[in-house]
Amino acid sequence: MEVTVKIFRYNPEQDKRGHYETYKVEADENDRVLDVLELIKGHTDGSLAFRRSCAHGVCGSDAMRINGRNHLACKTLIRDVGANITIEPLLGLKVAKDLIVDMDPFFDNYKKMLPYMINDSPLPADGKERLQSPEQRARFDESTKCIMCAACTTSCPSFWASDEYYGPAAIIAAHRFIFDSRDEGASERLQVLSETDGVARCHTAFNCTNACPRDIHITQAIGEVKLAMVTGKLD
């Protein structure tokens, strides 16, 4: 079928601001939006710039706004979005070119969460693994799925308002460790997250949860972090 694709274009070396360009391509309804982008880049306009790698929703490269909502281009099929598609870059991050945004602030926020295991206690005497029950493991399973695509953070109205907000993706990273029974850094992370630019900026708008291509219950995880600050309970 014929698909009409309207794409946001911005070439920093020529344009003062972005504009839209419309392309018509032949595509199958089971094609990914990414396939359509590749086709346009391959045959119509090679200068179209976007990131991609894995092509099946596990690397987090190609988050973008498709028909007004954040998606991974490689995990969105034509049959899900119809024959008229508008593709725009993520909101709230600088557009570097076409659909490519500057991801550095996003990763900087991630790094503020001390996103690594903190545990200075001695290892088990037998030198083997630290024990963890399947239930304890399940406690933070959700948040380990994050591929850092930024679809959530760039859909959050609080992040649009100010990029000082750490954003849902960073909170998910913190959640991953706070509720890991082997980790001992929960306190430090909670202190960071209790700052004005931390979880206080989340007003449960749920855009993040709806945008997440990994179906992580982000708002719930943020809620759990908020409650942990109040009760101190980490289980």
Place this chain on the structure above:
Amino acid sequence: MGLNRNVDLLTGLRYKGQGPYLTFILHRIGGSALFIFFTLYILTLAGVEFAHALFSNALVQIVIVVLGIFHAINGLRITILDLFPKLIQHYRVAINIEWAVYILICGFAIFVVLRSAAGG
């Protein structure tokens, strides 16, 4: 280099965040409206004529009822989910219930306001 990151209000509002995002927007508008309402309320109590005149306007009253009741009911939903994060999974159900309750109460309130406006 690069385009500014600013997301203007309209772009933000056009984001297709669906129902839950709408409740957030309405909650915010409602909260702000209630804040103004509260300010006027105090001024009215203090006897400021202009504030009182505003309050007597049926249209103003309806706006306040619509936004205020939404804020109160949505606020209750937020609070319940916040205190029991496990329930957040079911946020869509929660929001549907909320709309049902809201339409009932709000309908009744508008009726009351209109009746008073007509009768008073």
Place this chain on the structure above:
Amino acid sequence: MANIHQFEVIVVGGGGAGLMAGLYASKTAKTAIISKMYPTRSHTGAAQGGISAALGNYEEDKPEWHMYDTVKGSDYLGDQDAIEFMTNEAIDAVLELEHMGLPFDRTPEGRISQRPFGGHTNNETGKPVRRAAHAADRTGHMILQTLYQQCIKNKVNFFDEFQVLDFIMTDGKAAGVVAVELSTGELHTFHAKSVIFATGGYGRVFEVTSNAYAYTGDGPAILLRKGIPLEDMEFFQFHPTGIYKLGILITEGARGEGAVLINGKGERFMPKYAPTVKDLASRDVVSRAIYTEIKEGRGVDGKNYVYLDIRPETVNKIAAEDGRTNPDGSPLRITGEVVLQKIPDIVDFCRVYLGVDPVTQLMPVQPTAHYAMGGIPTNKFGEVVVDDKGTIVPGLFAAGECACVSVHGANRLGTNSLLDIVVFGKHAGLKAAEYAASAEFAKMPEDAESASRSEFDALRGGAGNANVYDLSNEMKNVMFADVGIYRNEKDMQSALEKVRELQKRFKDVKVGDTGKIFNTELLNAWELGNLLDIAEVVAASALNRKESRGGHSREDFPDRDDANWLKHTLITKKNGKLEISYKPVVITKHQPKPRIY
């Protein structure tokens, strides 16, 4: 030039191997990791099934068995000293990952959970053994995340979205690399004592592949141009279960949990091909079996795919027939919830891309190009070895999928690659730092960037109308059809000619985008150049090897020929011509014997 950086150790690639190398090198040397993508986007993150180690958390298991399975899996082409080294290090490697925080699934006792995988057996009974330590079906994702997190913790320097274009050698020693910064288009020179290549694979030379767009073989291609040989390039693994047409992988872990393959007639066919371990035979065997079924007309609807069935009723029925048991000895029984819990991502892929729910429906699968066994020849410390005498290039290292140690020989066992990147990534890092501690910086030539600049200029200034997208599709199609699972002289010859013709046409490629900032068109064209170079080398090596072994199956030479071909291929390109030489296989404990599963 302005953009000159100096580090003792430079790691090219931020995947599992690169991060591990960077992490260890940075402990003693000034280190930077250069990656063309943000490290968390590396393809290690796509790995699903698990990482093998004889932890024995459910049942008895030993590193010696792991070694034997790997040797057998490699069809006796793996170097046994390296394999033994790797399988012995495996247990500590996995435990180290756990200590770094990797969230492995757990046994009821709280230990690391393990699952069966193709080719992993109890050597005494021949039965499958649970050796693959896993974190749901996203083990690679967790490894990548965990290692990246450790690098953040240890403040490793990163150059994200810098693509390495050239390797600089002075007097036969590593001097550094040249890279382009994607966000500005500027070239940067990195002066280093040690350079570690960890750029991953090159599955994008094939049409149907589980590999990422980024898998364009940059590392091997760069080194090939510098006269460094590549080893065993004819061996490419086709994974039996890729999603039909898309090639997206369905982990072997699915079969580990009990799924079986079904042909178009609704019959289970693996017992015919591998009577003992059946659906859990090693990958080359299963891929060939599927292909044979299809060729003999038993594909689904006469098309080139079969079904993978993980519906609980089938799994339970067959598990009862095969007498498969749970770790505690009770009969293996699964439910829909178990499927969801053990392979959630696979279920998600099927739902999204196929509209098929694996819990109640069959998954259409076909073999998909998956893993490069061959690559840059190294020893077990990651040092690049250029001949059969063990001569190394001082300061040059390689690790991960782009390297060939060779622990995978002619066919890699599932889960051994994640082990490979962790073990050899670490040792390459350690060795590189050790070398850097004693060596001087080799002299950097005046204008190190000139070669890269002229490569780019050539692409930008191309005369003709050749289209990158079309050239690349032509290459992929011919490679998949003629240098794929089954190969023969005639087809490979024509494929080789086709690739060479494409190389000629590539010279005329015209890149329309003349900008500097994120000029992805230019970079895609450059990558296509690499792919074509690699495709040529793969086809030529495959044409040269006149036997069938592991992933290399020839219709015209259907048998393994130990008398003539128990040796590694080394291929170099000198003045535009390919030259092939050989290197003996290291055999220590296990003499080659027929490989039956």
Place this chain on the structure above:
Amino acid sequence: MAGRTLPLSKRGFNFETTMWVFTRFTVVAMYGLIIAGLIGGLMMSAKTGANLADIFYWAFFPNKAGNVIGAYIGATILAKLMVSAFVLVVCGHGVHGVLEILDDYFSAPRVRRWSRNFIISYAVVASLIAMYVIWNR
């Protein structure tokens, strides 16, 4: 593998967290007061014969003269206490809500300090006026 709980000083229980709890607490308080108010209104409607709708109406929209609630305010100390509590709670809640909105949009430390000062002064002034009016009529 015992449960893990962080002591109060280590769980990030700062101003923001306190205000988060406060907002939830005020929700409960407001609902409590509204329900109490309605019950009071119902009781009064029984006494005065005013109909329910009137009570609701006058409860939420103040009228300078002849205000049922206004009259009611003067009625008892208890009612005055309740209305004061309501005003204070609403004031705290609303004022912090506005601060939240301001904090979302302005992240420079200097601006945040100013919005905080402004909001606190607003709260104090508004509460004072309200208290004066309620207790002096």
